[in-house]
Amino acid sequence: MIECSPSVIVNDDEPGYDLDVYCIPNRYAEDLEKVFILHGLIMDRTERLARDVMKEMGGHHIVALCVLKGGYKFFADLLDYxxxxxxxSDRSIPMTVDFSRLKSYCNDQSTGDIKVIGGDDLSTLTGKNVLIVEDIIDAGRTVQTLLSLVKQHNPQMLKVASLPVKRTPQSAACRPDFVGFEIPDRFVVGYALDYNDYFKDLNRVCVISETGKGKYQA
Incomplete structure (x- = not known):
């Protein structure tokens, strides 16, 4: 993962967007600080990432491997594009999908203990162009664990896509090949990104408030 596509940079002082001007469910009114990435921006950026993926990987059978649960929205929209x-296209390249589930968070903190709690037989990835689709990368431990597992099965090509990547010292060492947005080190939810299984139903990426963290703490 040395040569990476460019990403949209969200600065540390990004003010975001006022919750009052968007349709936020009433149950989350006190639980969010601001809207961080609008749904239209997500879709536009995802469409461009799809083009980049096809340019890089579209010459051979592609297996798109979704990291559940948080990656399913980005995964579905990326595959649609x-x-x-x-x-x-004049080319007829086969594409199949697979799923893996890993868990590394308790509340808003990474435990450092990566648990593989789901997924099919990865031996089917041998000889394929494998695209791992992550929900978000911050410390990078989850994707590094999955990369090591997939590499054991000798894929022809192995790439990673993530919609947001947090700007942390750890993420700099494991930057994905395809990045939607590079964001500050804030805990974000929405567009299937969750906090203890809440906020997945938001179609925008938002910053959770301290009130929200306390209310839904495990």
């Missing part, structure tokens, strides 16, 4: 590109 990739499929659209395939339909308008």
């Amino acid at each position: 990739i499929k659209a590109l395939k339909r308008n």
Whole structure:
């Protein structure tokens, strides 16, 4: 993962967007600080990432490996754009999907203990172009664990896509090949990113408030 595509940089002093001007469920009114990334921006950026993925990986059978649970929205939208590109292409490249589930968080802190709690037989990835689709990368331990597992099965090509990547010292050492947004080190939710399984239903990426952290603490 040396040559990486450019990303959209969200600065540390980014003010975000006022919650009052968007449709935020009433139950979350006190639980969020601000809207951080708008849904339209997410979709536009995902469409461009799909083009980058096809340019880099579209010459051979692609297996898209979704990291559950937080990655499913980004995964689904990214694949929809990739499929659209395939339909308008002269090339007929097979693409299949697979799923893996890893857990590393308790509340808003990474435990450092990566648990693989789901997923199919990774031997099916041998000889394929494998695209790991992550929800978010901060410390990078989850993706490093999954990369080491996939590499044992000798894929032809192995790349990683993540919608947001937090600007942390740890993430700098494991930057994905395809990055949607580089964001400050804030705990964000929405667009399937969760806090103890809450906030997945938001279609925008938002910053959780201290009130929200306390209310939904495990």
